[in-house]
Amino acid sequence: MDPVTALERIAFLLERELADPQRIEALRTAAETAAALPPEPIDAAQAARLPGVDAVTARVIADASVGRSPQYLLETEARAAAGPAPTAAAIRLREKLQGDCHLHSDWSVGTASPERMARTARALGHHWAALTDRGLAPDRLREQLDLIEQLNPRLAPFRLLTGTECEILPDGTLDQDEDLLRRLDVVVAAVHTDPGDDPAATTRRLLAAARNPLVDVLGHCTGRRLGEHPRPPAEFDADAVFTACREHDTAVEINCHPDRRDPPDDLLARAADLGCLFAIDTDAHAPGQLDWQLDGCGRAAALGLDAERVVTAWSVDHLLAWTGAR
Missing domain, CATH: 3.20.20.140 (Metal-dependent hydrolases)
Known part of the structure; x- marks a missing residue:
């Protein structure tokens, strides 16, 4: 999963759960920045210096850039999967x-x-x-x-x-x-x-x-x-x-x-x-x-x-x- 996909997926899931709109907007802004990055690894410190990227979204970008599922994404998906199963x-x-x-x-x-x-x-x-x-x-x-x-x-x-x-x-x-x-x-x-x-x-x-x-x-x-x-x-x-x-x-x-x-x-x-x-x-x-x-x-x-x-x-x-x- 690339950084843009990871950030957009987290934003999508947070919208489903009616999360803080400012946090969702921060994810989408970071996704726009990540879309311009070359397809190569980047560490969190470097990512955090990019425009529109904070410490949380920088970690997502860094993890996804090396093919690792970001922890933020895993936690958000776990919440989405919780609750009674549909019939x-x-x-x-x-x-x-x-x-x-x-x-x-x-x-x-x-x-x-x-x-x-x-x-x-x-x-x-x-x-x-x-x-x-x-x-x-x-x-x-x-x-x-x-x-x-x-x-x-x-x-x-x-x-x-x-x-x-x-x-x-x-x-x-x-x-x-x-x-x-x-x-x-x-x-x-x-x-x-x-x-x-x-x-x-x-x-x-x-x-x-x-x-x-x-x-x-x-x-x-x-x-x-x-x-x-x-x-x-x-x-x-x-x-x-x-x-x-x-x-x-x-x-x-x-x-x-x-x-x-x-x-x-x-x-x-x-x-x-x-x-x-x-x-x-x-x-x-x-x-x-x-x-x-x-x-x-x-x-x-x-x-x-x-x-x-x-x-x-x-x-x-x-x-x-x-x-x-x-």
Whole structure:
């Protein structure tokens, strides 16, 4: 393993575990420096004098330059391998996934460029991914559409789809120009602000999105947070909302972000019982987080969901036919 590969692999794994973004950025900066080094051994003291390289990344570069697995990499991989093993059914479903309907770049809340996110998704075996940056002004979103059009010939046969994550406003409308939404391949709609403690109002808000023909995926429907700043799931009439999703062919997102894992198990089971389609999405904000889908596959497989009901297991042509028909 060469120094660049080692540094990028550590950064990828640290992104998966939601580690300190500054440490991840230091690894990627060191990888850029290491890319210019000749393919010959270098010791840690020499490496530490290179621009953008600190003592930790210098040791990684030194070890990898002589073909030795860096200790930092071994420790990071060990943490990634810890925890319960996925079921065989989860692995089988993950192998059938072809894309991801929900990811962000540095155009909004993400840390990496659209091209890096796309190339990482392709390296993970995806055939397509939808870039769904949130909160872009219409002119800025149009700029991104032009960028994606320029990127796709370089990414082929992988395809980066156009998209956005819309906020479902309190009155049920979306925070983006409707004519622009009609141009997009994939539209995810979600609530990010605290919906309050009025289940009837939250139900009306989610029903409006589920019934909106411009919305393809109902994202992290309860809005709960599980991390350092927890937020309880919003209460709403789940039967009404999920029935509307089924009747209007809107997919319910199985959000794989470890801070969300939304919807909770009981609501996910209810949506499955009511016959909904699902999108197993990462909600990734960094390249390594694109590898989170296995958790959602485990939750889906435990309910007996097959690939036919998971839109992220569909081919790009099948997916676009579905979103276009809606």
